[in-house]
Amino acid sequence: MQDVWINGTAMAQTGRHYGLNADEMAARVLEEALKDAGYPEIEALFVASATAEQADKQQMLGAYIASRLGLDKIATYRVENADGSGGAALMAAAMAVRSGLYNCVGVVGVDKPNDVLSNQQQDIYSTATDAVYERYFGVTPAAQAAIMAKIYLAKYEYKYEDLALWPVLMHKNGASNPYAYMRKQAKVEDVLESELVSDPLRLYDVGPMADGAAAVVLCNKKGAAKLLGMWTSTSAIPFNNRPDYDVLYSAREAAERAYRMAGITPRDVATAEVHDSYSIFGVLAAEALGLAPRGGLLAALKSGADLKVNLSGGLKSRGNVMGATGVYQAVEVVWQLMGKSPFKRVDGSIGVVHSMGGVDKVSTVMVLGL
Amino acid sequence: MEHESVPLYWRNIPAYYRLVAKRCKKCGEVYYPPVVKCTKCGSAELEDYQLPHEGELVEFTVLRSVPTDFLKQKPLVIGLVKLGPVKVLGQIVDAMPEKLKPGQRMEVVFRRVVVDGKYGLVMYGYKFRPRP
Amino acid sequence: MKVGIVSWGAYIPKYRIRTEDIAATWGDDPQRIIDIYLVYEKSVEGYDEDAVTIATEAARRALRRGNVDPKKIGAVYSGTESKPYAVKPISSILIDALGLPNNVFAVDMEFACKAASDGIVAITGLVESGRIEYGLAVGTDTSQGEPGEHLDYSASSGGVAYVIGKDGVAAEFEAIYTYNSDTPDFWRREGSPYPMHGEGFTGEPAYFRHVVGAAKGVMEKYGYKVSDFAYAIFHQPNGRFPMRAATILGFPPEKVKPGIVVTHIGNTYNASALMGLARVLEQAKPGDKILLVTFGSGAGSNAFVLNVTDAVLERQKADVPKVDEMLADKIYVDYATYLKNRKMIKLFE
Numbered sequence: 001m002q003d004v005w006i007n008g009t010a011m012a013q014t015g016r017h018y019g020l021n022a023d024e025m026a027a028r029v030l031e032e033a034l035k036d037a038g039y040p041e042i043e044a045l046f047v048a049s050a051t052a053e054q055a056d057k058q059q060m061l062g063a064y065i066a067s068r069l070g071l072d073k074i075a076t077y078r079v080e081n082a083d084g085s086g087g088a089a090l091m092a093a094a095m096a097v098r099s100g101l102y103n104c105v106g107v108v109g110v111d112k113p114n115d116v117l118s119n120q121q122q123d124i125y126s127t128a129t130d131a132v133y134e135r136y137f138g139v140t141p142a143a144q145a146a147i148m149a150k151i152y153l154a155k156y157e158y159k160y161e162d163l164a165l166w167p168v169l170m171h172k173n174g175a176s177n178p179y180a181y182m183r184k185q186a187k188v189e190d191v192l193e194s195e196l197v198s199d200p201l202r203l204y205d206v207g208p209m210a211d212g213a214a215a216v217v218l219c220n221k222k223g224a225a226k227l228l229g230m231w232t233s234t235s236a237i238p239f240n241n242r243p244d245y246d247v248l249y250s251a252r253e254a255a256e257r258a259y260r261m262a263g264i265t266p267r268d269v270a271t272a273e274v275h276d277s278y279s280i281f282g283v284l285a286a287e288a289l290g291l292a293p294r295g296g297l298l299a300a301l302k303s304g305a306d307l308k309v310n311l312s313g314g315l316k317s318r319g320n321v322m323g324a325t326g327v328y329q330a331v332e333v334v335w336q337l338m339g340k341s342p343f344k345r346v347d348g349s350i351g352v353v354h355s356m357g358g359v360d361k362v363s364t365v366m367v368l369g370l
Numbered sequence: 371m372e373h374e375s376v377p378l379y380w381r382n383i384p385a386y387y388r389l390v391a392k393r394c395k396k397c398g399e400v401y402y403p404p405v406v407k408c409t410k411c412g413s414a415e416l417e418d419y420q421l422p423h424e425g426e427l428v429e430f431t432v433l434r435s436v437p438t439d440f441l442k443q444k445p446l447v448i449g450l451v452k453l454g455p456v457k458v459l460g461q462i463v464d465a466m467p468e469k470l471k472p473g474q475r476m477e478v479v480f481r482r483v484v485v486d487g488k489y490g491l492v493m494y495g496y497k498f499r500p501r502p
Numbered sequence: 503m504k505v506g507i508v509s510w511g512a513y514i515p516k517y518r519i520r521t522e523d524i525a526a527t528w529g530d531d532p533q534r535i536i537d538i539y540l541v542y543e544k545s546v547e548g549y550d551e552d553a554v555t556i557a558t559e560a561a562r563r564a565l566r567r568g569n570v571d572p573k574k575i576g577a578v579y580s581g582t583e584s585k586p587y588a589v590k591p592i593s594s595i596l597i598d599a600l601g602l603p604n605n606v607f608a609v610d611m612e613f614a615c616k617a618a619s620d621g622i623v624a625i626t627g628l629v630e631s632g633r634i635e636y637g638l639a640v641g642t643d644t645s646q647g648e649p650g651e652h653l654d655y656s657a658s659s660g661g662v663a664y665v666i667g668k669d670g671v672a673a674e675f676e677a678i679y680t681y682n683s684d685t686p687d688f689w690r691r692e693g694s695p696y697p698m699h700g701e702g703f704t705g706e707p708a709y710f711r712h713v714v715g716a717a718k719g720v721m722e723k724y725g726y727k728v729s730d731f732a733y734a735i736f737h738q739p740n741g742r743f744p745m746r747a748a749t750i751l752g753f754p755p756e757k758v759k760p761g762i763v764v765t766h767i768g769n770t771y772n773a774s775a776l777m778g779l780a781r782v783l784e785q786a787k788p789g790d791k792i793l794l795v796t797f798g799s800g801a802g803s804n805a806f807v808l809n810v811t812d813a814v815l816e817r818q819k820a821d822v823p824k825v826d827e828m829l830a831d832k833i834y835v836d837y838a839t840y841l842k843n844r845k846m847i848k849l850f851e
Binding site: 118119120122123126130131132133134135136137138139140142143144146147150151195196197198199200201206236238239240241245 | 378382385386402403409429430431432433434435436437438439440441443446448450456457458459460461483484493495497
């Protein structure tokens with residue numbers, strides 16, 4: 001078994017990249033990551049994308065990204081797990097290096113949801129729900145997140161104002177991240193006055209869809225950060241028959257297994273980037289990672305705890321870059337551990353990435369260390 | 371104009387029209403959506419099981435940001451309804467959301483779900499509404 | 503044992519529009535409109551309802567009221583003039599929506615507002631011949647009227663379903679009679695969104711000639727007199743016509759009024775007289791005789807003499823919404839919502 005190191009990292013500012021094709025945008029960022037890694041010879045490229053077919057009419061995106069950089073003869077794979085594609089591609093790439101098959105591989109996440117209209121974004125996002133039993137009836141991830149938020153808030157006797165602390169924290173974190181989409185501070189009142197999207201969730205509870213691309217280079221030789229543990233877990237329970245709606249089963253299992261592999265406990269985590277496509281998922285993911293007891297994260301926020309979670313601003317402020325999200329998160333955590341601008345060095349050497357596809361369908365948790 | 375898949379709709383008609391679920395012949399566990407083998411006892415012997423058409427509201431939300439097929443039906447009320455041994459997620463209609471309460475009696479109704487453009491298929495399915 | 507109605511189910515969409523709100527949009531005097539038609543408000547389907555969904559709800563209720571096994575239904579005939587598809591039957595959708603067997607005769611019927619009652623006639627024949635055990639006759643419409651035209655005040659939405667059989671009959675058919683001719687009082691051409699009608703011509707030569715002709719025909723041929731009947735129910739395009747038909751035939755108002763629903767839901771076309779019948783069956787006593795006369799433009803009437811049996815009491819107790827309950831259970835909509843629900847606003851499709 002080979003050790004897996006992150007040798008190169010790069011990401012693009014998220015937003016509305018109307019002037020770039022998806023393959024072009026991905027190729028530019030991959031080139032930066034390869035440069036950062038000192039141009040190692042990569043033998044394979046793993047591409048994470050959730051929307052390539054639907055927004056950009058492109059399958060086999062890896063082959064076209066390779067064309068843009070002249071990466072002839074390498075293996076290319078496109079990995080799709082909806083908005084959890086990034087974590088899945090990282091996992092696949094890491095397994096390939098760990099197994100000894102490849103010495104060095106590239107991972108690039110790219111999505112351009114702003115190439116389609118807002119209602120078409122909902123069409124795309126709702127394909128992450130069950131096509132027959134959910135999507136057909138107009139169900140979207142937002143509606144499912146809203147139902148979970150309602151149940152969570154009621155169960156732990158929180159008010160909506162308590163949940164609003166999450167987007168406030170995200171905007172505070174994202175305000176100083178030049179790569180983020182929404183770079184302004186927000187007050188609780190801004191959140192409370194924002195429009196309802198799916199009650200109780202308001203506009204500020206929803207990560208805005210953003211175009212983005214991020215890349216890492218994974219090799220079996222020492223690099224900036226080491227992959228200490230990783231696990232992917234699927235929750236096979238249909239949304240309609242979940243025993244509990246106040247927990248992310250996939251995240252809980254993936255975190256437990258990844259922590260065990262890395263030999264760490266939640267107390268070792270100096271920074272975490274979690275998949276808060278909706279604020280409630282940020283809360284539940286942070287709890288699943290053990291950063292707060294079940295039902296206790298909002299209480300921690302209320303008491304002013306200094307949570308090192310989503311220092312990037314998360315999906316709320318950095319933007320929901322769909323399938324690219326997991327790769328962004330990995331880059332962000334590495335930079336936070338290194339103290340690379342725009343991030344200040346965090347107090348510790350262990351960082352965690354939580355990448356999730358759909359509403360608690362598949363989660364990947366990666367533990368990274370300096 | 372969109373072109374919805376006719377086979378995709380057609381093969382799901384028993385579920386869409388009548389809420390036909392699956393029940394394990396061996397242990398009696400009921401599955402909706404159906405499974406290929408019983409996840410409780412492992413048996414692959416499953417039979418059709420008709421879910422009741424009345425139940426109880428578990429929780430709901432009023433969804434204002436909707437996919438293209440539902441743009442003219444904003445907002446959608448999306449609810450979880452307990453129907454016998456399972457819960458089912460779907461639209462709630464004929465209701466004023468401010469009057470909906472978890473625990474209230476609901477009934478299954480048969481409605482248009484998606485209309486495929488001006489000339490395509492009219493696709494039907496179950497929705498829920500408060501029991502009058 | 504005589505063939506008859508084993509069970510019935512009705513469905514009225516929850517939405518209503520008031521006559522005054524329609525009149526306010528089109529510059530009519532609402533009081534004059536109400537005086538002419540005696541329609542105070544009418545039912546409006548939800549945006550996601552059509553003649554198929556309405557038929558399904560009514561039929562499910564009919565099966566539930568009589569506790570009829572859907573697998574025993576041998577024919578399903580739908581009478582409508584507002585099919586969502588020009589080609590593709592409502593009745594075949596009903597097979598899967600209701601869980602009927604595949605060995606079921608299924609067809610949609612069209613004779614303006616009369617077709618559903620022709621379904622009853624046809625099914626009665628199939629049951630009498632022994633070819634089927636039970637049949638389901640459905641009347642369903644989301645009938646059209648050009649906005650601002652007088653039909654806009656009455657054309658409405660609703661459905662009824664009747665299970666016809668020999669076993670467990672709640673109202674026997676003692677006699678059936680029909681009266682048809684080519685009388686062009688009302689029509690809708692292929693591809694036309696709204697019907698045209700002959701205003702006053704829809705009265706004497708059309709509605710009254712056929713309704714009265716069928717009613718007199720059935721009474722004369724089978725030997726009934728007005729006093730034999732506890733109730734008389736007539737097709738009700740508005741509130742005036744059935745009362746006048748009753749007067750012509752000599753029925754006192756109290757025998758006619760229980761079967762009139764048009765005043766508060768409008769004309770549900772194929773469900774019109776049959777909705778009145780559902781309301782009457784929900785209050786009738788064993789031994790009551792009912793005269794039912796349907797009418798369809800073009801034009802024709804079917805007249806039925808029904809004899810209510812003891813089984814009606816059990817059907818009345820069933821946990822199925824009654825017509826009166828549905829009349830009271832309503833949400834008023836404004837004219838814009840009405841146009842939206844009726845799919846009359848031009849949208850990108």
